[in-house]
Amino acid sequence: MGYLLSNIDFGKIGEYIYRKTGIFLEADKHFDKLAKYIDNRAKVIGIDSFRKYFYTLRFEDKDGTEFQELMNAVTVNETYFYREKEQFEVLVNRILPELHALRPRQQTIRILCAPCSTGEEPYSIILHLLEEGRLIEDRDIEVVGIDIDSTVIAKAKAAKYSERSVHAIPPKVLAKNFKKRTLGYELIDDLIGTVDFKVANVFDKMQMRQLGKFDVIFSRNMLIYFDDASRKEVAMTFYDMVNPSGYVLLGHAEYMSRITSVFKAKKIESTLIYQK
Numbered sequence: 001m002g003y004l005l006s007n008i009d010f011g012k013i014g015e016y017i018y019r020k021t022g023i024f025l026e027a028d029k030h031f032d033k034l035a036k037y038i039d040n041r042a043k044v045i046g047i048d049s050f051r052k053y054f055y056t057l058r059f060e061d062k063d064g065t066e067f068q069e070l071m072n073a074v075t076v077n078e079t080y081f082y083r084e085k086e087q088f089e090v091l092v093n094r095i096l097p098e099l100h101a102l103r104p105r106q107q108t109i110r111i112l113c114a115p116c117s118t119g120e121e122p123y124s125i126i127l128h129l130l131e132e133g134r135l136i137e138d139r140d141i142e143v144v145g146i147d148i149d150s151t152v153i154a155k156a157k158a159a160k161y162s163e164r165s166v167h168a169i170p171p172k173v174l175a176k177n178f179k180k181r182t183l184g185y186e187l188i189d190d191l192i193g194t195v196d197f198k199v200a201n202v203f204d205k206m207q208m209r210q211l212g213k214f215d216v217i218f219s220r221n222m223l224i225y226f227d228d229a230s231r232k233e234v235a236m237t238f239y240d241m242v243n244p245s246g247y248v249l250l251g252h253a254e255y256m257s258r259i260t261s262v263f264k265a266k267k268i269e270s271t272l273i274y275q276k
Contacts, residue, residue: 003035004042004050010034013054021071021148022203022230030074037073068199072151081120081127081161082168084220087249088128090271091216092135095247099215100139102245108140112214112241114202115222116145119156120165122195123187125218127173144211146200156197159187202234213243221251223259231259239263239276248274 005013007027013034014025025034042053045066057066082088091111099109113122122145129136147153162184166174178185200207202222217238223231238248239262248263249271250256256263256274263274 003039004048004053005031005035005038006050007031009050009054013038013050013057016054016058017070017074018230020067020203021201022226022233023075024225024227024230025074034074037070041069041073068150072149075147075149079117079120080165080168081124083120083124084252085124085168086269086271087218087220088124090268090273091125091249092128092132094268095216095273096135096139096141099245100135103139103215105139108142109216110142110144110212110214111216111218112211113143113145113218114200115147115149115219116153116156116195116197117147117149118152118161118165119145119159119195119197120161121145121218121220122156122197123159123191126191126194127169127177130177131173142196143194144196144198144214146198146202146211148199148201150199153197153199156195157192159192161185161187202237203230205237208237208241211241214241215243215246217242217246217248219248219250221254223250223254228259235259236262242276244276246276248276250274 010027010031018024038050038053042048045056047053047056057070061067096109103109111125113125116122122143125143129141135141145156160181166178166185174185177188177191179188200211202208219238223234226234235256242248248256255272257265263276266273266275
């Protein structure tokens with residue numbers, strides 16, 4: 001017995017996802033995963049064809065719950081603490097001291113992680129700030145994490161992590177900031193809630209505007225899933241969201257100069273950063 005999803009149907013739903021999120025699904029990489037999800041979901045909601053599922057998704061999903069379930073199934077959320085740690089070091093040793101000197105003393109420095117997955121990246125920023133120590137004594141710093149996947153946002157708020165997630169954290173930092181559990185680790189109570197986690201879609205202009213302005217945006221390993229047009233749209237959204245002289249940091253395999261020339265590229269040691 002085959003899937004409810006055909007190759008033609010994959011094109012239809014792929015185009016629908018692309019229009020709403022900018023994520024481009026490739027048939028050889030995503031067909032089986034999407035087909036299995038739709039088969040399972042069809043049983044849950046009591047339908048027997050792709051046509052009925054797609055109708056439900058487009059016309060009956062008034063609150064966006066069905067689309068959210070779909071995105072939770074197709075997005076990839078693999079990360080760990082201190083991944084590409086050089087960028088966190090550049091943030092606390094170079095970028096934030098520079099912004100601290102530039103910004104009025106009463107102004108909060110705001111950092112956005114988009115996407116944030118299950119919270120390892122924004123909490124890595126918090127841990128680096130705590131280890132550096134001086135900046136958070138002298139300046140209010142706010143860290144916000146967003147992701148299109150509501151499931152990973154719920155996990156980020158719970159702040160419970162596997163052995164693999166914490167493997168790169170220095171032992172002393174781990175012992176100070178995490179509680180060992182039977183399965184994995186849990187962030188200590190004092191640190192839970194130090195990141196403001198929200199479900200948001202980078203292609204939803206209203207959602208992004210509501211987040212406000214930021215001084216630093218981390219957006220690592222998201223743009224590689226987009227095509228050129230979508231990358232440029234997100235880059236310009238970030239440009240509008242970043243305060244003057246603020247920075248955007250991308251993943252090591254992503255280059256803003258290939259997307260748009262509105263940011264100025266700067267290299268600090270081996271780390272490329274992009275300034276407005």
